Amino acid sequence: MPEPIVSVRALTVRFGGLVAVKAVSFDVAPREIFGVIGPNGAGKTTLFSCLAGAQRPTSGSIHLRGESLDGLAVWAVAHRGLVRTHQIVRPFREMTVADNVAIGARFGRGRRRGADEKGRVRDILARTGLGARAGSLAGTLTLGELKRLEIARALATEPDVLCLDEIMGGLNPAEINAAMVLVRELRDQGLTILLIEHHVHAVVGVSDRILVLNFGERIAEGRPEEVLRDPAVVAAYFGDAPEEAAL
Numbered sequence: 421m422p423e424p425i426v427s428v429r430a431l432t433v434r435f436g437g438l439v440a441v442k443a444v445s446f447d448v449a450p451r452e453i454f455g456v457i458g459p460n461g462a463g464k465t466t467l468f469s470c471l472a473g474a475q476r477p478t479s480g481s482i483h484l485r486g487e488s489l490d491g492l493a494v495w496a497v498a499h500r501g502l503v504r505t506h507q508i509v510r511p512f513r514e515m516t517v518a519d520n521v522a523i524g525a526r527f528g529r530g531r532r533r534g535a536d537e538k539g540r541v542r543d544i545l546a547r548t549g550l551g552a553r554a555g556s557l558a559g560t561l562t563l564g565e566l567k568r569l570e571i572a573r574a575l576a577t578e579p580d581v582l583c584l585d586e587i588m589g590g591l592n593p594a595e596i597n598a599a600m601v602l603v604r605e606l607r608d609q610g611l612t613i614l615l616i617e618h619h620v621h622a623v624v625g626v627s628d629r630i631l632v633l634n635f636g637e638r639i640a641e642g643r644p645e646e647v648l649r650d651p652a653v654v655a656a657y658f659g660d661a662p663e664e665a666a667l
């Protein structure tokens with residue numbers, strides 16, 4: 421692997437007696453699409469919260485381009501180029517789509533203002549397929565559009581690394597395909613993508629490598645077709661709840 425852009429070592433998160441993430445280690449290469457899968461409660465969202473600076477790990481380390489993120493707040497991590505989207509989308513519903521994105525552009529790395537900000541917002545809305553909805557109130561968007569707005573808000577901070585938490589959850593098959601196309605386009609534009617996804621066919625179709633978590637532990641990591649054949653994955657993930665895997 422080239423010099424990794426993200427390095428996670430022995431990351432552990434305890435919530436009282438529960439160990440949500442257990443000594444997880446992995447590297448992500450620049451411009452990689454790195455999928456993270458695992459049953460509900462596996463620790464996927466907690467892992468992303470740690471990456472983004474929203475959750476303090478109990479132990480372990482996270483490095484971005486070789487620099488430790490230890491102790492940094494969400495805004496400080498975003499300024500270094502890593503942002504995440506939320507599984508439960510939380511736009512400002514009473515504001516327009518464009519204004520929701522403008523907030524990210526204003527507080528992001530570029531600190532855009534005025535005409536520069538407007539152009540940047542227009543560009544991001546076009547990239548995320550929301551151009552026609554720029555003037556709509558966020559509260560009027562469909563779930564598929566809300567997931568795109570969540571991505572657009574993250575892009576407005578001008579990240580190098582984008583962590584997407586279940587952007588395909590609740591979407592119909594056409595919307596899922598469109599989301600997969602968007603993820604590939606974002607990578608082609610130079611971003612590194614970490615992708616938590618419940619829809620296994622989608623994550624397999626789009627990821628270069630996949631990490632599988634189960635009860636907080638890494639049970640497999642590798643190319644999608646290898647990981648899906650791994651007996652530990654079959655037993656722990658698909659064996660338990662095949663209908664949940666959304667194959």
Ligand SMILES: Nc1ncnc2c1ncn2[C@@H]1O[C@H](COP(=O)(O)OP(=O)(O)O)[C@@H](O)[C@H]1O
Pocket residue numbers: 435438440458459460461462463464465466467
């Ligand atoms: N803030 C928290 N306090 C206590 N327990 C939590 C908290 N966040 C997550 N958990 C627990 O940690 C485990 C992993 O949760 P989560 O990271 O959301 O899993 P996933 O995203 O893989 O479904 C679950 O058992 C969950 O209930």
Ligand SMILES: [Mg+2]
Pocket residue numbers: 464465466507
């Ligand atoms: Mg989750």
